């Protein structure tokens with residue numbers, strides 16, 4: 001193994017934040033001086049700005065992406081006795097949100113090529129107890145909303161979309177979260193395309209009844225202090241994070257475009273390497289490139305070789321939810337979801353973010369060449 005003379009971090013948030021230090025300073029000072037730290041004007045303004053950005057009517061901010069999913073399902077009346085079709089291949093939060101409501105996650109396999117939910121597998125997973133379909137725009141690649149929307153409509157099911165990785169992603173000219181009949185959730189975890197300096201999340205929809213219930217659910221079931229209409233939660237975005245997100249939302253398109261440039265260079269530079277499968281955007285999609293995830297049968301060796309060159313990589317995700325300890329009681333075993341299990345053995349995410357300068361990308365490419373030649 002070589003001793004690296006250079007390090008390419010997987011994601012460097014500090015570099016991006018340095019571009020906006022003065023605006024961030026002004027934002028937190030404004031909140032400090034306002035004397036209002038929850039559910040104030042920063043939150044209200046951010047909700048309007050993010051709804052506009054997505055091209056939809058309503059945005060309700062909450063405490064995290066997981067909470068956004070759970071409360072969205074609850075706002076739709078989903079709970080014990082219901083089933084929700086989820087991708088077998090996703091971050092476990094998608095499943096945990098369903099379980100938290102008392103409903104049962106029913107996994108469906110992804111398409112091998114896109115790693116996104118396979119509409120045919122969704123149809124096969126629908127049964128008499130199914131209440132909703134919950135696709136994920138995984139790695140920032142929008143799922144096939146036209147097809148999934150028509151499956152949901154023809155079966156009378158709700159459509160909840162986990163867009164935690166897809167702020168600003170587009171498919172067929174539509175931005176993630178723009179579907180007025182769906183309920184789309186976002187995470188503002190610091191490492192996402194639009195990230196706070198802590199936890200945060202939001203639900204975006206065109207359904208004002210769902211939005212009204214969410215506003216109750218996130219705040220103890222209360223619209224008026226000490227009058228509680230439903231048994232709610234405490235899950236709110238704070239004013240400080242809202243103020244910071246407003247600054248960062250103004251950079252989102254710029255930062256996403258830089259991610260797109262990195263992706264284009266990776267795609268051009270890595271084409272044709274034997275044994276390496278590249279992420280292919282589906283037709284008419286413009287991903288947010290939250291992650292640039294390649295596949296290799298020798299994933300672990302490739303990751304180790306890249307680490308030797310100082311190139312940081314990650315695996316999204318090494319253990320599928322159905323095989324995780326958290327779901328041991330449900331009784332799934334290895335072989336139940338073979339496409340998912342193969343993907344989880346092969347995926348490797350390369351450094352990706354607005355921080356990557358051209359010479360970093362060149363260095364990653366060179367390191368991959370060296371690591372794949374024997």
Ligand SMILES: *Cc1c(COP(=O)(O)O)cnc(C)c1O
Nearest residue numbers: 064065066091093094164187189
């Ligand atoms: C990050 C993420 C979540 C959870 O968001 P948090 O804000 O961390 O709770 C849910 N689903 C997916 C696909 C994610 O990537």
